[in-house]
Amino acid sequence: MLEQHLAVLPIILPLIAAPIALILGRSLLSWGFATLISGLSCFVSWQLLVAALSEGVLSYAVGGWPAPWGIELRVDAANAFVLLAVSAISTLVLIYSKDSIEKEIEKSKHTLFYTAHLLCLAGLTGILITGDAFNLFVFLEISSLATYTLVSLGSDRRCLTAAFRYLVMGTIGATFILIGVGLLYMKTGTLNMLDLASRIHFYESSRTINTGLAFIMVGVSIKLALFPLHMWLPPAYTHAPSAVTAFLASTATKVAVYVMIRFIFTIFGADHVFNEMGMDLILMALAIVAIFKCSYMATVQSNVKTVLAYSSVAQIGYMILGVSLVSVTGLMAGLIHIFNHALMKGALFMAVGAVFYRVGSVDIKAFRGLGKQMPLTMAAFTIAGLSIIGVPLTVGFVSKWYLVTGALEQNNWMIAALVLVGSLLAVVYIGRILEAAYFQKLPEDTDPSTVKEVPWLMLAPMWALVIANIYFGIDTSITTEAASSAAEWLFQNNNVQEVSQ
């Protein structure tokens, strides 16, 4: 019976579980419950990806009302792929968070933490799966509200101002999306994405539609922290609890990138957005500036979480760069990087959280001598760091490989060279931290016996991600197959001619 409802399950599982987790009330109980639910939705997402790869698009009419009158859920290879990444990371982070948040969040708020986490997961999956432009806004707000809450649970008072800034920026972004959707609706009379796509072509050069496109792009860019609208991200990631940062860094912005891809390719049509509006040049320029400016910012920070946060903005630049290449390979590189970046940033932030668990600080000075004291954590950090740089045999290499290939396909040597130079900056900021960890001594005033390995519940998910980093770096067949079929699916949906020079 459940098979026909497969598409709706990833949303409603966490959605229904959230209030139940609140009722359970006990920290341990709600942790177990939330992890179980998240694991279940991970399993469902896997089933969905398998189904989407074999059968193509799955459509589900909520309430039994056919689209465009009711709300439709649509699962295709692209969003099933991102969905799997999101729910898998969520499960791992939940396992990790049991010990981590005990250190960082006061006991009475643990249940609220798990409830908010489940709400955030429900919102993110809703954004991915829904086929209705307004429904997307609703789920966006669920995930955003839960995110503001999660960020504000941090132990430093600066988390409050970070959360407030995030709230203001996020709400402006959501309101821009609302305006954009309104303008589209006004011109076409429908909210269903598929129906919108088919009716938008009548009005392709309409000023109203183009303004709507612009507003949606700006709104989504705020949500995905595209340079120069990224100002909310570094403080939020720095001051949120470690488990929250690990979750958000590897899911929230990725989902927003997917939303951008979805609006560009399945609603407006790549041809219109790129060839007629020239958005690809704008996106490409912003992406390149993001890569360099934020990688540079990462090299001069002293807080390791801030380093990684700026690195995230730079990595988002790579994803957008992939999209802006307007080719199947470029889009595929973007999609693979969504998945891969989730793996590496998840592992990195978990390792940083582990350091905080033992040392109580995430300043770069706190990393001194940790290579000896916490070998497993630092090994995980090293491998994930190498992956960010893009060393062969890690997933980072795979993403960069396809990105460079995509650029070279169009004989765009400039872009290919810039990608490689960007990696050098990553060497600098990751290298600084590794240098402190392996080549400097533990400060005299710390007792070596207190700084030891973290509990295995924190190590296990961290290493699961690290192993995934290596596994998907060596055996690329699964990710590339899923990503290439997703990219091809997105492109053939509107017969665009690839740009070739």
Add this chain to the structure above:
Amino acid sequence: MNLILDYYNYWIVVFLMMTGFYIVISANNLVKKIVGLNIFQTSVFMLYISMGKVTGGTAPIVVEGVTQYSNPLPHVLILTAIVVGVATTAVGLSLIVRIKRAYGTVEENEFENKDDAI
């Protein structure tokens, strides 16, 4: 003239939206920022409701003898959006209360000075 009759409503609504937006990005006091955000959102709601209006129509509740109704769909969307707006406002205001307690001020430039950058 026709242009004005057709669009005057939208233009004023755009002006209102931009006033709200200006308050959000220029205000230094956090409470005022939230007020601006609310004005911005309320004006966007007006944009939606304006497009749902049919001249000569009535409220979309079935009444004997009425054939021309205004469009119910924008109303439904905005009902949802209003509630989303108040939810955001509540969370934002409680953040302000906490910020006041932690920093002793709700002026953006003042608490920014109290912490190092980031």
Add this chain to the structure above:
Amino acid sequence: MFILDIVSSLLLIAGVFFGLSGAIGLFKFPDFFTRVHAASVTDSIAAILIIGGLLLQTSFDLNTAKLFFILLFLMLTSPTASHALAKSARHGGLLTLAETNKDKQEQTH
């Protein structure tokens, strides 16, 4: 029906008059308490007269009952609100104009 219309418009006009005078008073009066007085004219007598006028315009159906309840509600709430406002101001130590003048005189002497 004609008489009803006349009565109703008389009530409406009276309501508008009181509403306007309340608004002018709110601007022109010198201190807080007199202003509260002006404002309370608007939400008590003006509102009651206008709703009374509207009552006579209905065809005595569900709407009449609804208006009647609004009338009842307003008669309860608006005087209470004005009272609470004035009392809180008094409680907070605000003086009337006469009292402030008296204070000033005593200080100068």
Add this chain to the structure above:
Amino acid sequence: MAEFIDLVLLAMLALTALRVIFLKDLFAVVMLFGIYSFLSALIFVNLDAVDVAFTEASVGAGISTVLMLVTLALTGRTEKENKRSTVLPLLVVTVTGAALIYGTLDMPPFGDPNNPIHQHVAPRYIEESPKEVGLPNMVTSVLASYRGFDTLGETVVVFSAAIGVIALLGVRRREDLAAEESGFLTHHVLRVVAKMLIPLIILFALYVQFHGDFGPGGGFQAGVIAAAAFILYALVFGLPQAFSVVGAKFLQLMASFGVLLYASVGLYSMFKGGQFLDYSKLAADPVAGQHYGIIIIELGVGITVFAVMLSIFYAFGSQVERSNVK
């Protein structure tokens, strides 16, 4: 005539909004926002959106303004002078506004019945929903049935807001509050009138809850109005007194229960062989099933909204009490 009223109201809105920019007294700013909200509710009525107007008046002008006032009580009522440059914000706003004005130029004319949004999708709601769903209020039909998933999401948004506020401000039990009576002890008139009003308000909330199928209203508005009755009680008789009527923990349970009630209708219809939230499967006759479904989910919405609004008020109110004690 409608256009004229519209224009006058819009002009008043513009004045109110402009005033907010320059005022430094935040108390006045918040009151102006309340006025802005009420004026926009009037515009909504004028544009035939009665349900929206109802919600805006109760949620925007009511709850939001109250919460802002409580926040002001804690944070101080004057905005400080700041020397921030206004050039960049003005530039951003001008560009955004210009883009929107550019966008309006191809818009379908205001109020024209031939506009695309009146030709596509919506006609089915207007023509078929009284038959398919069986309710005279089309807004309720679309809200609760055609777009029921949105409304579930919206209920969850409200629930998340409660989680956020509780996580930030904490839940206080009755014992934690100041021992002495708070509220308006000396305001005898207020206490007597409040006692008379509160049952009436709750009665009205129930009317709005169950009459939403036929006229403007529904779970959201009813929840907010019922919460307003309790807020009035808490204001006049003091928070400790209100806590002994409904406790904060109980409200959390209620909020969860409302969401679960809504979702369980969806699960039950799945169990009955329909899609998620397909109310037609709830009874042998699809139209009757729709009706049952809508009544139950509106109840779920009402319960959640009531519980959330009240617990948000409790959280803010406890902060004020706490700062008074200090």
